[in-house]
Amino acid sequence: MPPAGGPNALEVDIRAKTFRGADGEDVRAIEAIAFSVAPASFATLIGPSGCGKTTTLRIILGLDREFSGSLKLPDSGGRVAAVFQEPRLLPWRTVDDNVRLVLSDEEADGDLDDLFEILGLAEMRSRYPAELSLGLARRVALARAFAIRPSLMVLDEPFVSLDEQTATRLRALLTNVWSARPTTAVMVTHNLREAVELSDRIIFLTERPARVRGVYEIDKPRAERDSRWREATLTSIAKRYSGIL
Incomplete structure (x- = not known):
């Protein structure tokens, strides 16, 4: 199985992205979004609803190639994993089978015990999606993404639509599994507290057509990001980017 992560930074330079609106008129979704994510680091995109965050992710994933600009992945031949709002599990397959679906034939019988253990799924492997809460189903989606040891x-x-207690638990689990299997990561969220807890870099976008409003760097080790530090960081961000909270 290939090692996790890629040797290079993710380099995103979207100079323009336009799509056809429901009224037939062209809509300029992105004006200029350029940023990089260092190897094995975690970046978060935050911006108003409809500003182009998910469009940016689709471009990174190669699902939308109709844009002006350039994209350089951490590893040109590496694997890319995606975790969406919906877990997208096959209801007729067990948890274990859903995770292994993404593996090649050579990897299909590989040892995933550590991954299931970190995500608290060791006792759930024989269950089916209908038996899982949304929080557990999202853990399975995370396991499936990390199973392929992606470069991105x-x-x-x-974690959208989860109660705060469940979301907090999942963020901690994500941190644990990401620390065990580090990879370059880009996340979209509307939750600034979530971004502060998880990220090495937060990229703030403007309203549509989106541009980069600013970048906030975080060098505090995740294990030291206690509640006092988080509140102080949120205050600092609010002063730098008015209206963000």
Whole structure:
């Protein structure tokens, strides 16, 4: 199985992205979004609803190639994993089978015990999606993404609609599994507290057509990001970017 992560930074330079609106008129979604994500680091995109965050992720994933600009992945031949808002599990397959679906034939019988253990799924492997809460189903989606040891992971609001207690638990689990299997990661969220807890770099976008409003760097080790530090960081961000909270 290939090692996790890629040797290079993710380099995103979207100079323009336009799509056809429902009224037939062209809509300029992105004006200029350029940023980089260092190897094995975690970046988060935050901006107003409809500003182009998910469009940016689709471009990174190669699902939308109709844009002006350039994109350089951490590893040109590496694997890319995606975690969406919906877990997208096959209901007729067990948890274990859903995770292994993404593996090649050579990897299909590989040892995933550590991954299931970190995510608290060791006792759930024989269950089916209908037996899982939304929080557990999202853990399975995370396990499936990390199972392939990707060079890049893209997450689109993976904890949205969860109660705060469940979301907090999942963020801690994500941190644990990402620390054990580090990879370059880009996440979209509307939750600034979530971004502060998880990220090495937060990229703030403007309203549509989106531009980069600013970048906030975080060098504090995750294990030291206690509640006092988080509140102080949120205050600092609010002063730098008015209206962000």
